[in-house]
Amino acid sequence: MAAITIRGLTKYFGQTLVLDRVDLDVAAQEVVCLIGASGSGKSTLLRCINRLVEPDHGAIALDGVPVDDPRFGRTGLQKRIAIVFQSYNLFPHMRVIDNITLAPRRVHGDSRRAAEERAREALALFGMQDFANAYPEQLSGGQQQRVAIVRALMTRPDVLLLDEVTAALDPELVGEVLRIIASLRDRGITMVIVTHEMGFARAVADRVCFLHGGRILEDGPPEALFSTPQHERTQAFLERIVESGRL
Amino acid sequence: MPDPETPPHAGARIGVAPPGATAMPRAPVPHGIRPMPEGPPPAPRRQSFDWRAALVPTLISAVSIVVVFGALGWLVTSAEQWPRIRLQFFNWDHMVASAPRVIKGFWTNLQVWLIVLACIAVWALVLAVIRSLRSPVFAPFRIMVVVYIDVFRGLPALLLVILFGFGIPALQIPGLPNSGLFWGGVAMVLSYSAYVCEIYRSGIEAVHEGQRAAARALGLSEWQTLIYCVLPQALRNVLPALMNIVVALQKDVALLSVIGVRDAVREAQIYTATTFNYSPLIVAAGLFLLATIPMARLADWVNRRDRERRLQITG
Numbered sequence: 001m002a003a004i005t006i007r008g009l010t011k012y013f014g015q016t017l018v019l020d021r022v023d024l025d026v027a028a029q030e031v032v033c034l035i036g037a038s039g040s041g042k043s044t045l046l047r048c049i050n051r052l053v054e055p056d057h058g059a060i061a062l063d064g065v066p067v068d069d070p071r072f073g074r075t076g077l078q079k080r081i082a083i084v085f086q087s088y089n090l091f092p093h094m095r096v097i098d099n100i101t102l103a104p105r106r107v108h109g110d111s112r113r114a115a116e117e118r119a120r121e122a123l124a125l126f127g128m129q130d131f132a133n134a135y136p137e138q139l140s141g142g143q144q145q146r147v148a149i150v151r152a153l154m155t156r157p158d159v160l161l162l163d164e165v166t167a168a169l170d171p172e173l174v175g176e177v178l179r180i181i182a183s184l185r186d187r188g189i190t191m192v193i194v195t196h197e198m199g200f201a202r203a204v205a206d207r208v209c210f211l212h213g214g215r216i217l218e219d220g221p222p223e224a225l226f227s228t229p230q231h232e233r234t235q236a237f238l239e240r241i242v243e244s245g246r247l
Numbered sequence: 248m249p250d251p252e253t254p255p256h257a258g259a260r261i262g263v264a265p266p267g268a269t270a271m272p273r274a275p276v277p278h279g280i281r282p283m284p285e286g287p288p289p290a291p292r293r294q295s296f297d298w299r300a301a302l303v304p305t306l307i308s309a310v311s312i313v314v315v316f317g318a319l320g321w322l323v324t325s326a327e328q329w330p331r332i333r334l335q336f337f338n339w340d341h342m343v344a345s346a347p348r349v350i351k352g353f354w355t356n357l358q359v360w361l362i363v364l365a366c367i368a369v370w371a372l373v374l375a376v377i378r379s380l381r382s383p384v385f386a387p388f389r390i391m392v393v394v395y396i397d398v399f400r401g402l403p404a405l406l407l408v409i410l411f412g413f414g415i416p417a418l419q420i421p422g423l424p425n426s427g428l429f430w431g432g433v434a435m436v437l438s439y440s441a442y443v444c445e446i447y448r449s450g451i452e453a454v455h456e457g458q459r460a461a462a463r464a465l466g467l468s469e470w471q472t473l474i475y476c477v478l479p480q481a482l483r484n485v486l487p488a489l490m491n492i493v494v495a496l497q498k499d500v501a502l503l504s505v506i507g508v509r510d511a512v513r514e515a516q517i518y519t520a521t522t523f524n525y526s527p528l529i530v531a532a533g534l535f536l537l538a539t540i541p542m543a544r545l546a547d548w549v550n551r552r553d554r555e556r557r558l559q560i561t562g
Contacts, residue, residue, distance in 0.1 A: 052460055078466030089461035093479045102475060103465035151465070 002063050002080065002158035004049060006192070010104045011044055011214075018044045019055065020214040028158075031181070031191045033201040036211035037237060042194040043086075046161050049192065050081040056243070062159070075107050082152035086164040088144045090136040090151070096123070098133040100151045108155060115154075122150045126180070142173040142241050149180060160184060162193040166183035166200055178203055198241050202226055210234045338526040345518040345527035352514035353534045359428070359510070360500045363435050364493060371440040373446035376473060392444070398442035405502055407434040412506030431503040435496075443492055450485035451477055487553050490546035495537050511535070 004026040011019040019041045026032050034042040047053040051067055060067045067077055090099050100122070101115040110118075123129045126146045136144055140177055145165060154161060162181075166174050174197065179202050187192065195201050201208050202222045209219040210231070218231045229235045323329060377385065379393045399407070412431035419425065454477050462472040504513035511534055515527035 052462060054463060074468065078464060083464045085457060085461060085464075088458060089455075089457040091458065091461070091476055091480075093483065103467065106471055106475060107466040118449075121341035 003030075004159065004190065004192070005059075005061045005064070006045075006049075007059050007061075009045065009048060009055050009060065011041075011048065011053065011055045013044075015208040018214050019048070019058075021058070022214070022216055024209065024216060026190055026192060028190055029185065029188050030206045031185055031193065031204050033193045033195055033208045034211055035201055035208060035237075036196065040211040041214040042211050043163055046083070046163055046192060046194050047217050048095070049161060050083055051077060052083070078103075078156045079108065080157055081159040081161065081164065082155060082157035084145070084148045084152050084165050086167055088136075088148040090148060092145055095133050095135055096128070096139075096147050099136065099147060100154055103151070104154050119150070119154065120147060122153060123147075126150055141169055142176065145169065145173075145177070146180070153184075157189070159190045159192070162195075163190065164194050164196060166195060166197050175199060176224035198226065198238075210237065212237070285317050334524075336525050336529050340526055341518075341522060341524045341526040342530050346530055348514045348518065349511050349527055349530045349534065352509055353511035353531065353538075355508065356497075356500050356510045357538070359432060359503065359508075360419045360497050361501065363432050364437070364496060366432075366436045367439045367443055367492075367496070368370065370436060371443035371447055372478075374440060374444040375451060376478075378444070378448055379451045379473075379477075380469070382469060396441045396444060399438050400445075402438070404435065404438040404499065405505065407438050408502050408506060410434065411437075412503070414509075427506045428503065428508045431508060435500070435502070439492065439496060439499075443489070446485050446492070447481065449488075450481035450483075453484050454480045483553075487546065487550040489548050490542075494539055494542045494546060497542060498535055500537075 004024070005022040006022055008021040009019050009024075010017075022041075022045060024032075028210060031080075034045060036042055043143065044053055048055050049067070062077070062080065065071065067081075077137070090096075094102065099121055100119040101110075101112065104110040104115040104118070105112060120129060120132060123132055126149070128143065128146050128150065131139060131143060131147070136147065139147065148165075166177055178200060180194075181191065185204070191204075193201070193204065205222045207219055208222045208225045209216045210225065210229075210233075211217070212233050218225065218229065218234045226233070226238065229238055373394050374395065377388045380389065408431050411434035412427040415423070415430045416427055417423040423429075458476055458480065459472055462476040467475065501510060501512045504510050504516070507513070509517075511531040512528070515531040518527040519525055
């Protein structure tokens with residue numbers, strides 16, 4: 001269980017303002033979806049939470065402790081906040097089982113046997129037990145994604161960040177991801193999800209935030225935000241989504 | 248706005264025209280399920296090698312080879328100067344007489360090649376790793392590596408071999424080896440490492456940034472990221488380029504002959520100096536080719552395998 005507090009988060013890439021004084025509270029076990037056009041700052045916001053991107057101003061806290069607090073040590077934050085990337089970023093030179101056990105063994109000091117046993121259990125949970133010895137490039141997109149999720153979950157994180165994980169998937173696999181995310185929420189994991197799939201956001205999110213120009217313009221429960229958007233930019237964005245048939 | 252009751256991904260909106268779209272006038276098209284006969288047509292028959300069909304082309308190419316090379320051979324050997332050339336370069340007696348010494352010298356080449364190669368592989372990797380470390384603490388070391396590469400890549404290997412192989416033993420510094428072979432080898436390592444370092448580095452930089460991000464997000468330190476994630480992928484990227492260096496080095500070891508190392512070239516030269524016959528050098532040339540051509544084929548094979556892996560046409 002973990003809550004995230006974001007205050008006044010600002011980030012420039014060179015002279016370009018990517019995040020503009022973003023405030024966001026994510027309660028423990030809450031699932032928050034970030035939506036918005038490309039370049040609206042969704043992914044950057046996500047990457048600031050686990051310090052892949054260092055913000056220029058503002059603060060992020062996990063259960064009230066700033067994420068750059070020395071008490072986290074070098075790996076404490078990564079143990080509690082895991083991320084799944086859009087392109088999964090599995091290590092192509094390692095078998096699935098080695099991809100999954102790399103961090104438990106090298107970072108958290110588990111023995112190979114203990115780590116592999118746990119990895120096989122986790123793979124079985126996602127129906128991937130037969131692929132432990134495969135290389136990532138031998139797997140389909142959906143299978144790679146499940147491996148990436150298992151890899152992220154191996155440290156038993158409290159927070160899971162998902163960066164457009166449905167973007168590269170066949171439509172019929174999106175439903176499967178949906179089930180996985182629902183089961184993770186039942187396990188008490190707090191999630192922040194960047195997505196382009198409005199149907200997906202509507203199904204999993206407790207709250208949806210619409211980003212535009214590095215700001216959260218509007219947020220609310222998915223039904224309300226999708227049916228009665230209040231900000232004109234949100235309306236325009238959803239209008240375009242409806243026209244392209246993606247709601 | 249859509250009806251909020253509509254469940255997502257229920258397929259409810261499949262084929263629904265976007266608002267405002269008007270249907271184009273079209274001719275009526277029949278709609279129905281297509282009947283399929285049982286079983287697909289058979290797969291194409293496996294091609295077996297047809298000797299009879301291959302016989303005529305093989306014969307033609309054999310005759311063509313004999314005619315063309317025979318004509319070339321006749322042209323060369325019928326030249327007025329040919330007997331002198333043969334005597335100077337292809338004298339069988341001199342070849343046989345010098346062969347044991349040249350082969351012994353070539354054994355030195357191979358030994359030096361292997362030792363120098365191992366040292367280059369390690370030293371260049373150390374340089375490349377230092378150069379790709381991103382922490383500001385390592386700034387002075389990064390600068391040192393950049394200067395090193397500029398200097399040693401800019402100097403002819405021959406100059407370095409002479410400078411080290413003659414110069415350092417002449418200093419008679421106590422505690423340091425005085426062998427010209429040792430210092431010549433050091434010069435080769437220093438010179439080649441500058442090139443190989445750049446090859447390694449290009450491989451390191453070709454590893455996608457997302458891989459580093461994934462490693463960092465898993466909590467790996469910069470050092471662990473390098474060892475477990477970046478370097479294995481980088482080495483795989485540059486293996487074909489490294490094979491080229493391996494072949495090039497095999498023959499460049501002969502540079503050491505100028506500082507008196509008795510390698511194949513030196514031994515041949517010594518023989519030539521007393522007999523004024525150049526056949527031993529042809530023996531040495533043959534030995535070099537015997538060694539480098541299989542290496543070049545191996546490099547080709549590595550290249551092809553790498554290409555197949557990249558294009559994923561394996562299996």
